[in-house]
Amino acid sequence: MREAFSNALVRLALADPKVLLLTGDHGYALFDEFRKRCPDQYINAGIAEQNMVGMAAGLARVGFRPFVYGLAAFVPIRTIEQIKLDIAHDDLPVVLLGDGAGFVYSHLGTSHQSTEDIACTRAIPGLEILSPADRFEMTASMDRAYAANGPVYLRMGKSDRGDVHAGPVGALQSGKLIQVRGGRGDRPGLIATGSMVRAALDVAQPLDLAVWSAPVLKPLSADDVCAAARATTGLVTLEEHSVLGGLGAAVSEITSEHHPVRVLRIGVPDRFSAHCGTHAYLLREHGLDTDSVRPRISAFCTAIAPGAGVAASA
Template identity: 65%
Template sequence: MRNAFSEALVRLAKADPNVLLLTGDHGYALFDEFRKACPAQYINAGIAEQNMVGMAAGLARTGFRPIVYGLSAFIPVRVVEQIKLDVAHDKLPVIFIGDGAGFVYSHLGTSHQSTEDIACTRAIPDLSVYSPADRFEVTACMDAAYQSKSSVYLRMGKSDRGDVHAAIPKQKIGALLQARPANAADIAFIATGSMVRTALDIATASYPDAGVWSAPFIKPIDSAQVAAVCRRARTVVVLEEHSVLGGLGSVIAEISAEFAPVRILRIGVRDRFSHHCGTYEYLLNEHALDRAAIEQRIRDFLAAT
């Protein structure tokens, strides 16, 4: 995913000299190719993320297309106020990249784990929120963010769980992407980011007739399409490496409640911090987001309905 992001970044910057990359003293190896190809379009703003967003806002006002990069614990969480007032309020074309979303920076503790970034950003008016699942969705989301000429937050996990698609999907902004066809109406899976691969694996192994949809666009999202998925299923399982409060599960539940009521199982991070540090796989296990724990939750939920 990060390679796809780097390639898209270099391609956009080569095609448009107004594209500028701003980083808060992160991503050196990731941006080796960018610095080599477009050295005059690279700005290391240092560990001063709030100032960096202000710089991006000023650059956007003068015709540049800033792309602001940081760990998602800092971009956007540390700079929510600056994103809201400096950028989104005036609908400036700034793209924010939050790398390492979820538990990927596991050993660095709660300060570097980001499970609330979707909730923080989706409530800000005029700010789109993207959450790609694989390298193909990263490319599609980068192109969509650039072409939209609006304020965008793109959430990217460093854990590459494998491809979801065979090629770059070509669908409109806001659409759910069908990762697996639906043959029956008993259960449907909607997932985002790293959890799409998990949803596919679980559906393939245990629910062969279930459809699986990827949600690379959290906001805007096609409410009519979501409602259609909900109408066709008896149960909708939503998976995300993010808090169950304010994330994709909340989005789907809100749409369902208004247009197509159905039982929804929201699988994500419960309302708590990590108790310990450890590997990425350890933290998925601690928060019951490993495959075995998710499969058990689904079985329990279905048995109770």
């Protein structure tokens, strides 16, 4: 997925000299090709992310198309005020690239883990949020971000979990879900985003559950969410993000207003990590690995099965 990101960025910059890449002293190997082919469009702003975002706002005002790259713990989290006031308030076409979202930078501890970025950015007016699941969604997300007339946050999670699509997905429509697996209508459906789409597919196969990917988290289509709810008996959301304020919250907000249905939100509990370790270890610690997710979804299937009666809220 990171290769697809790099390729898309080079392609956009070669086609449009107004495209600029700003980085906070990160991603050298990732941007080797960009620096080789577009050296005059590359700016290393140093370890000064807040200044970098302000610089991007100024460049956008004079007609450039800045892409601002940093670790998700810093872009957007460290720079949230600058994103809000310098970029989003004036609806400037700046693309914010938050790499390593969730637990990707696991060994570096809480300071470098980002499980609150969706919640923080969802509340900023006018800021679109993209969360690709594989290389095909990444390419489509980059094209959508470039075509946007306003600010975009593109969230990059674990990049080596494999494809979830067989080929290109085409242009991403505003807030549309992409169904990646069919399933039985008498069982719940899974809506996942980013790295958790792969986990959703692994869990869904033996249970014969439908799976939708949500590459566009804001705006999120109420029509699509309700259609998924009507096609199933309940919804399960999966995200490598806090259960507060992310995909699960967005789906629950939509269904509570438009199509009340049981929703099981699977994400990071409301706590910090107790220990450092590998990415796989932290998924286990927070109950996001497949072995932890599968029994929760199986129990939810049983609880909401036709004739099971009214169960407690998930």
